[in-house]
Amino acid sequence: MEIIYENNNIILKFCQNFDLEQTFDCGxxxxxxKDNDGFFRGIANNRQLVLRQDxxxxxxxxITKEEFNEKWKSYFDLDRDYAKILNELSFDCHVKKACEETSGIRILRQDSWEILCSFIISQNNNIPRIKKIIASLCSLLGEPIIGNIYSFPSAEKVFKAGIEGLEPIKSGFRxxxxxxxxxxxxxxxxxxxKIQSLNYSEAKKSLMNIKGVGEKVADCVLLFGFGFHEAFPRDVWVNRVIExxxxxDFSSDCFGKNAGIAQQYLFYYERNTTSLKKQ
DNA sequence: GTCCAGGCATGCA
DNA sequence: TGCATGCATGGA
Known part of the structure; x- marks a missing residue:
C-alpha cells in the first residue's frame, strides 16, 4: 500500500484486503x-469522515497526514497484514471459500462505549432498525457535528437521561x-x-456483569471495540454455519488469536449467500 | 394478521 | 447445567 497526501486528502494506492463496502456492510x-455517487460518509472519532474507493x-x-496516522490507520486496522492472516486461516476450507468470495473486510477498531451500547441495541433486532435507534440516540443526546448528524452520546449523558429519558428512541426492552x-x-x-488491560476471558467476564450483555454481545464489544481478535461472536448466522x-464439537480455539477475523468472514459469507437465495 | 430480527434474563426441571 | 419462553418495535 502506498500513502499519498494531496490537496488535503489521503490517497491509499494498491490497497490489499481493504474494501470499504464490505468493511462497512459486514455488521x-x-x-x-454509501451515497448514490459512491461516497461513504460516517461518524467516528467525533467527526464526519468522507471516503471513496475506486x-x-x-x-x-x-484530512491531515497527522490525523490519518494518529486516528484512522488504527481505526481501519491498516497496519495488520490481512493477506497473511487470511492465508493462515485458510487451512479451514470454509473460511477459505468465504475469503475467495470476499477478501476486503477489516475489523474496525471503534470506540468501546459506542460499541457496547450499539451491540446491546442489536440484540433480537435487525440491522436497519439498529441503525435507526442509534441515530435517534445520537440526535437525542449527542452533540451536533454536521447538519442533522450528532456524535454518539457519552455514558454520562445517557446515565443522566435515565430510562424514561430514553423513551423517544423506541429501543423497547433494551x-x-x-x-x-x-x-x-x-x-x-x-x-x-481497565478492561483493555485485562486478558480476553477476564475482560469478557467483566462486561457480562452489565444487564443485557451475554456472551455474544460481550464478544462483539471485545472484537470491535477493544481489538481482542480472538473473540468469536456466535450469533444466529455463525451458529448456522457451525451447525x-x-x-x-466445534470450538473457535481452532482459529487461535485471529478467530474473530475468521468469524467475520464466515458471518458475511453466510449472510450474503443466504439472502441471495431468498431473493 | 403473522413472522422475524448480529440475544438475553428469567423460571423451571 | 440445559431448555423454553417473553420481550418492544417495526419491516417484510
Whole structure:
C-alpha cells in the first residue's frame, strides 16, 4: 500500500484486503452509509469522515497526514497484514471459500462505549432498525457535528437521561440494558480503560456483569471495540454455519488469536449467500 | 394478521 | 447445567 497526501486528502494506492463496502456492510458498524455517487460518509472519532474507493485506491477526504496516522490507520486496522492472516486461516476450507468470495473486510477498531451500547441495541433486532435507534440516540443526546448528524452520546449523558429519558428512541426492552451499561460505565463500576488491560476471558467476564450483555454481545464489544481478535461472536448466522459445517464439537480455539477475523468472514459469507437465495 | 430480527434474563426441571 | 419462553418495535 502506498500513502499519498494531496490537496488535503489521503490517497491509499494498491490497497490489499481493504474494501470499504464490505468493511462497512459486514455488521460491525452502524454509522457509515454509501451515497448514490459512491461516497461513504460516517461518524467516528467525533467527526464526519468522507471516503471513496475506486478499485484498489481509497481516498480519505479533508484530512491531515497527522490525523490519518494518529486516528484512522488504527481505526481501519491498516497496519495488520490481512493477506497473511487470511492465508493462515485458510487451512479451514470454509473460511477459505468465504475469503475467495470476499477478501476486503477489516475489523474496525471503534470506540468501546459506542460499541457496547450499539451491540446491546442489536440484540433480537435487525440491522436497519439498529441503525435507526442509534441515530435517534445520537440526535437525542449527542452533540451536533454536521447538519442533522450528532456524535454518539457519552455514558454520562445517557446515565443522566435515565430510562424514561430514553423513551423517544423506541429501543423497547433494551432501554433498561442501555441505562444499566451507562450507569456502570459512568460511575466506573465497569472501567472501560481497565478492561483493555485485562486478558480476553477476564475482560469478557467483566462486561457480562452489565444487564443485557451475554456472551455474544460481550464478544462483539471485545472484537470491535477493544481489538481482542480472538473473540468469536456466535450469533444466529455463525451458529448456522457451525451447525451446517462443523458440528457439536466445534470450538473457535481452532482459529487461535485471529478467530474473530475468521468469524467475520464466515458471518458475511453466510449472510450474503443466504439472502441471495431468498431473493 | 403473522413472522422475524448480529440475544438475553428469567423460571423451571 | 440445559431448555423454553417473553420481550418492544417495526419491516417484510
Amino acid at each position: 460491525q458498524c452502524f454509522r457509515f452509509e 478499485g484498489d485506491t481509497v481516498t480519505f477526504f479533508d 432501554a433498561k440494558y442501555i441505562f444499566d451499561a451507562a450507569e456502570k460505565v459512568a460511575n466506573k463500576i465497569i472501567d472501560l480503560e 451446517k459445517h462443523y458440528g457439536k
